[in-house]
Structures are given as C-alpha cells and as structure tokens.
Amino acid sequence: MASQTVEEGESDDGPIAQRAQEAIRNPGDAYQFLFYVVTAFFLVTTLFPFYWLLVLALTPGDRMTDIGLLPNGFNPASFVEMFQRLPFHVYMFNSIVIALTTTVIVLLVASFAGYAFGRLQFRGKTALLLVLLAISYFPPAAFIIPLFQFFTGNVEILTLPAVGTIESPNWFNTPGAMVTPFSALFLPLSIFILTTFYSQIPDGLEDAARVEGATRIGALFRVIIPLSAPGVATAGVLTFIGVYNEFFISFLMTDGQAQNWAPIVWGVVNYQGQYQAFYNLMAAASIVGVLPVVILVVMAQERIVSGLTAGALKE
C-alpha cells in the first residue's frame, strides 16, 4: 500500500527523473544499463575502423572526397584492382610462407626444449630459463646490425688453414634472413607455453610407452606431444600471428620487391610510397591483408586467450 503512494507521487516527474529514481531504488538495473552502454562502446571503437575501410574501399576512385558513413557509390572492383597495381597477393603469400616456416621450426625446437625444461632435471635449468626470458625482453633494434651483417654474408664465421675463411650465408632477399631470426626471437614464448603443458602429462603415461618399447624421442612424439595438442596449437597460433604481424626485421631484411620475398610490410609501404592517391585500393588491401589473422582469431580465440595469459603470467 505504501509503495503504491510513492509511485503515484513520482508520476508528476519527467521520464528522466523517473529513470533516475528507479536507478536509485534498484541499482542492479542501472548497472545492467551501464554494462550495455560500455559493451556497445567497446564494440564500436574496435570494429568501426574496419567498417570505415569497407566504405572507403567501395567508393569509386574518382569520388574520394567527403566520404561519410556510407560509400559514395559502389565499386567492388577495387578488390581486384588492388592486386593489379601492386602484387599484393605475392606479398601476402611471402608473409604466410615465412610465418608458417617459422612456426614449424619454433614448434619443433620448442618441443625438444619444453620436454627438457618440463620433464627432466638438469643443472643450469633456472639460469637457462632466465636467459630465454631476458632475450624476449630485448628490443629487436639491439640485434639488427649484426644480424644484417650476418645475412648479407659479411661475417667471417671461422678461418680454416686449408679451406680458407667460411663466411656467413648471403640470405638478404630470401626467407632465411627472416625465418632464422624470427625462430630465435619467438622461441622463448613457445618454450614457456610448451614447458607448462608437457610438465602436466602424468609420468605414468610416458613410462607405459617406454615399457612398450618406445624410445625417449618416440615417447615425446607419440605420447607427450599428442596429449599436449592444445598447447602445441596455442604456441603455433601465437607464433604465426606474431611473425605475420612483425614489422622491424621484415622491413630491413629485404629490398622491398615482391619477387625478393618482401613480406606484407613492404606491400603497405610501397602502396603508400608509389600509389599515394589510390586510397580505395589501400583500404581494400588492408581488409584483404587482415583476413588471415581475423580468421585465425575467430577459429582459435580460446587458444589465443589461454596462450597469452598463460605465457605472460608464467613468465
């Protein structure tokens, strides 16, 4: 009865005041409302740039002024033309090949190391882990000058009296000059992830395989790695995305020609340098260039989330 009179008293106020009254009486609803507003804000801020890229890409090249929230016309042909002005597909192909090769090498090397760190006892274990951690902290700028000399064939590795000097390989403009440094720089994260996963496999399972006659290496490949499949997938996805996204070494280890294994970084830089006015093509190229990682994020988001948090919090 009392509550009814209160409600009647309120009906004189405007709708906003009523809402405020309601919020004070029932804070839960207010928080719920706030929650939707905040969620919508985050969705708009993260996704709006992609929508706007689509608007820009669909606008015909001769109507590039005063673009609002809708395209000035409809020209999907820019998604074809972006490959004709510059061989953007070749840059993407190069990036994907470099990222996949690095991922395979990292997974193999990190599996051996993860087994040693996760399942074996040996002297210098903690020290080695700390060295790996420290390496992942250093900026790539602190490595680049010697690496550049190395991969342009200008470092003498050793001098043998009979054979002469052995020089480092000239891999500038080849995938090797990117894959090898990436393998080292992305290795620590994968080692940390795989060490965690491998250490959680019960000893009994490995012992059973050994009793059945499997070698140590056989047990690693037939028991430990298959049982840690989620961990291997996590390390693989993070390495692939990391390499595909890398800027610094990708930028400096080729001369920027698509036929010389220049990755996607150079596709972007060349577009900005040579085709300044083709904004619609650049927008189309951005959308296409992002697709591989967007697909990966949609398909493997659980792995990415667990890998980022486990990898970082472990360290």
Added chain:
Amino acid sequence: MATSDEHGRGRVRSAAVAPANWTERLSEQGFAYVLLVPTLLLVSTMALWPLVSTFEMSLRADALFSAEYVGEFVAFENYAELLTGQRNAILGSPFLDFSQPFQSALTVTLIYVAIAVTLETVIGFGQALVLDQSFRGRRWVRVAILIPWAVPIAIQGLIFWLFFQPGIGVGTDVMQSLGVFSANPLINTTDTLIIVIVADVWKTSAFMALLILAGLQSVDRSLYDVAKVAGASKSQQFRYITFPLVLPALLVALLFRTIQSMRVYGIIETTGGCSTLPSLTCMVVSTFRSGRYATSAAVAFITAGIVALVALVYIVKFADLEVGA
C-alpha cells in the same frame, strides 16, 4: 618398384631410429642437454652474439668512408655525445632535449609509452570487466575486442594513415572540429603523436584486457557475497576486493606493454613518418641506413638499457607484492 620404395622407407626409418637409440644410452642430464642443442644454437647465434656484437660496435667510432663497418675503439664517446646533444646534427632530430620534448627521440618515446600504456590499462580494465560478466554473445564480444590485437602493425599504420588523411579520413574532420588538429595532422609532430597513441591503444588494449581478465577470474566469487552481506557498495567491492587481487596480473601486463611499446617504430613509419615523430628505434634505423653503425648500435643499446631498467623496477615491485602477500 614396390621393393625399392620399401627399401627407401626402411632407410629413412633407420636414419630416424639411430639417433633415437643413441639417446637411450644418455643420462637424464645428458639427454636434456642434447634436446637443448637446437635452442642454444638458435638463441646464441641470433640473439646472444648480436647483442654482444652490438655492444662492442657501440664502443667504436663511425667509419663512413671505410670498408670496415666501424672504426677505432672510442670507449663510451658515442653514448656521451648522444646524451649531450653533440650528435644531434647527424641524427636529423635531437636525441635528448628537454626544451623540446616532442622533437627529441628519447622524450618522445617516453611520453608515448607513458600515455599509451596508461590509456591501455584503463580501457583494458574496462574491457576485462565487461568480459568477466556472463551474457549471451560474450564469445563474439571477445572476438571483436581481440581482432585489433591481431592486425599486422603495417596494416594498423595504413588504417590510421587513411583515417587521418585530410579530405579522406573521418578522423581529421572530427579532431579539427574539436579544435585539436592542424590542417595536415600527419606532418605535425604533436598530432602524429596523438594518432600513434590512439592507434596503439586501439590495437593493444585487448592484450591488457586478457591478462587483467585472467586476474579477475582467479578472484574467489564468494568474497563478493560476503561483501554484499556486509553492505559494501560496488565501488567499495572494486577498491577492496577486485583491485588488490588483480594487481599482480596487472603488473605483469604493465611490464609487457611498457617493454613492447619502448620499441615503437612500425606504426610511426607507416603514419606520420620518423621525420615527423622520431622515436628511439627510428634513430637506430636512420643511422643504420646512413652507414653510421657505431652510433646506431649506441642508440640501440641505450634503448635496451632503458628496457632493462624498466623491467627491473617492475620485477622489484612484483617481488615486494609477493613478499607482502
């Protein structure tokens, strides 16, 4: 045909079995070292040797007109001249000059890191609080928040370069009507700094959010029930339960983001360019390109030194927390 194929396969098999059998005779410690050989090989040639070599080069003089990369030993002269501004003429922009903080590389980098990481923390915390709720479509909200994190730096740069292109991008119109930006923000130093910070916050808040979310989810939910019974408001619950328990995860996230944003280069190169907004890594590249390898190495090592210092501060702070808890 079949037999030769089988023969070949047999040979491959025995080639794989031989080393596997050899490892059987090793002790546990020996086996561990064997497994670590590829890691040590990669890390020592691609990271440790370059690091030592960079430091060694930074102690020598530039050798512009010689066949050698670097000249004679000069001890810490490169460092001294960089920090006192005697190298500014060859760098294009000053290295360290407090009177023009937006033009000198060291101050630009530090300002960028401080503002970007602060904003990422706030926004990341907000995103984490949203993702911590259970609601329909949570999975897709998480995907949406995560997508910018996966965008390649070069494309991130291209997006924001387009977005703030005068006459094309919506961003410039909005900022100019607010009276913040000049006519062409991509050749203006402070405007470019704002653009680069916005771009970085857009891309990396998700990383912060995920680490903070992991911290949030480790909080025991029954604590909130106790707080509710005790009559604590939502903001009190946040201050006295959520924040202190999330702090360790937050510190780790801060450490990672600070270290990573100290390297800022690609996003500058693909938006306003290093001549508009010089960062430390910009200077490594420009001196490297002009053949001043010793100066380049010194700048790179100063960057690494600051990173090490920052890491140390966080680790000490983190150790304090562990001891306190």
